[in-house]
Amino acid sequence: MADANRDRARAFFSAFNEADRERFTALLAEDVELETLTGPFAGREAAAGWLKQGRGKVVPHAVCDRFFERDGRELVLIRLQFRRRDNRELLQEADIAAVFEFAEDGLVKRCEMYQDPAEALKAIGLGG
Numbered sequence: 001m002a003d004a005n006r007d008r009a010r011a012f013f014s015a016f017n018e019a020d021r022e023r024f025t026a027l028l029a030e031d032v033e034l035e036t037l038t039g040p041f042a043g044r045e046a047a048a049g050w051l052k053q054g055r056g057k058v059v060p061h062a063v064c065d066r067f068f069e070r071d072g073r074e075l076v077l078i079r080l081q082f083r084r085r086d087n088r089e090l091l092q093e094a095d096i097a098a099v100f101e102f103a104e105d106g107l108v109k110r111c112e113m114y115q116d117p118a119e120a121l122k123a124i125g126l127g128g
Helices: 002-018 021-026 044-052 117-123
Strands: 028-036 039-042 058-070 073-084 090-102 108-114
Touching (some): 002 058, 002 073, 021 028, 028 044
Antiparallel strands (some): 058 073, 073 090
16 A cells, blocks of 8 residues: 555656646545645645646746655655756755545545645654
8 A cells, every 4th residue: 555655646746747737637536635835725626726836937846755654644755846947947946745645546635745844744643
């Protein structure tokens, strides 16, 4: 189960990086809840709207660094990069984290993102 959830989390960020709406929404439960760094999004269509948010001259790109599993939840430590669309110049990067919960059918039921990875580790009981 842990490997399957890890693969699902990787697929989520792969679709995010490519802004692939069809592939992204296929990974989500109809009633998905996303708690992103820009706000909450409830439902598949709202999540698809978040996917396209802020993709003008600057393009976000998530690099999945490490994975942790606890009680069926998958935590991903991420290096979030922002690059210029025209020449791919790195403008900014930050370490963040995401905690996933999956429905019985394997679709993403909930994803909560954290600006502070230590807070995400605490949220799943792995931090002090």
